[in-house]
Amino acid sequence: MEFASDNTSGVHPAILEAIARANAGPAPSYGADPWTARATALLREVFETDIRAFLVATGTAANAFALSALAPPFGTVFCHREAHINTDECGAPELFTGGAKLTPVDGAGCKISPEGLGKVQADFVRGFHQQAPAAVSITQATELGQVYSVAEVAAIGGFCRARGLSLHMDGARFANALATMNATAADLTWKAGVDVLSFGATKNGAMGVEAVVFFDTARAERFEYRLKRGAQVVSKSRFLGAQMAAYLEGGLxxxxxxxxxxxxxxxxxxxxxxxxxxxxxxxxxxxxxxxxxxxxxxxxxxxxxxxxxxxxxxxxxxxxxxxxxxxxxxxxxxxxxxxxxxxxxxxxxxxxxxx
The missing domain is CATH 3.90.1150.10 (Aspartate Aminotransferase, domain 1)
Structure with a gap:
């Protein structure tokens, strides 16, 4: 009777088989392999738009590096008080942004709203004596298992656009959220104002792969340097690409x-x-x-x-x-x-x- 976490399950057989197939023979390294190219192409199909996608090994890496592209060291990221980035990532977002602060926002069900964000941001009146508001991060599905509707994401996206903030989505369980809705992946992300998504696969049957998906592709400039400096450029990258491609292939x-x-x-x-x-x-x-x-x-x-x-x-x-x-x-x-x-x-x- 195993209900502790979706991290406790093994690897889906189709993904395990894909890893085994990718193991045959030599392949280019550091992301130049055909499996990573296929995964990127499938992500473009899923989200119905041009993207820049980078595969990493963990959800913490996906979140921390995504935020590093959105928030300067003197900035702050607004997130729910119980957000994974605030409670379970050991300061990784602060480390890889170079010192940006996380500013907690309250909300029922671990959701944040434009009203809650507005109340917190209203306290940022001290100019350069205080961190500069830079981004908002929301979790889909939330830490209490609640799903943001398309309208709720769009409302937060509108709040961000009106104030010059970027919007990040922690999608460790994005598939579970989307599976409950009459909407597309595009509806729930870039069409609603999301700039960058941490797209999860590990909790949903992969061995260990996540994607940092940039919908605002300009934000991805030199992102590979951030990953390399943070030890997230995998030499045998085909095994990340094989996982992600198998995960997406056929709607698995x-x-x-x-x-x-x-x-x-x-x-x-x-x-x-x-x-x-x-x-x-x-x-x-x-x-x-x-x-x-x-x-x-x-x-x-x-x-x-x-x-x-x-x-x-x-x-x-x-x-x-x-x-x-x-x-x-x-x-x-x-x-x-x-x-x-x-x-x-x-x-x-x-x-x-x-x-």
Missing amino acids: WLENARHANGMAARLAEGLRAVPGVRLPLATEANAVFAVLPQDLHAHLLAAGAHYHAWPGDGAGPEPLPPHEVFVRFVCSYATAAEEVGALLEQARRFTRGGG
């Missing part, structure tokens, strides 16, 4: 995401029917956030369920009472319906007094 990325989202929806529906369990947030992608009774939580862990108690108070304004715990379950492309059923059966059995 969306197929994987739809499966993960479907398992999350099934889990959410089942948990909602368990007495004493509350779901304070809509399940919009592949993560389910729930409030469990402490004794049920202890039982599930003892029964072998892997998931995490989550920081916070249950996504509500009031702290949880001591007998409850806020938790996160994450489904992946590899989550089986049997795993979801087993966890729900454990929960139902315990609440019936059969634990």
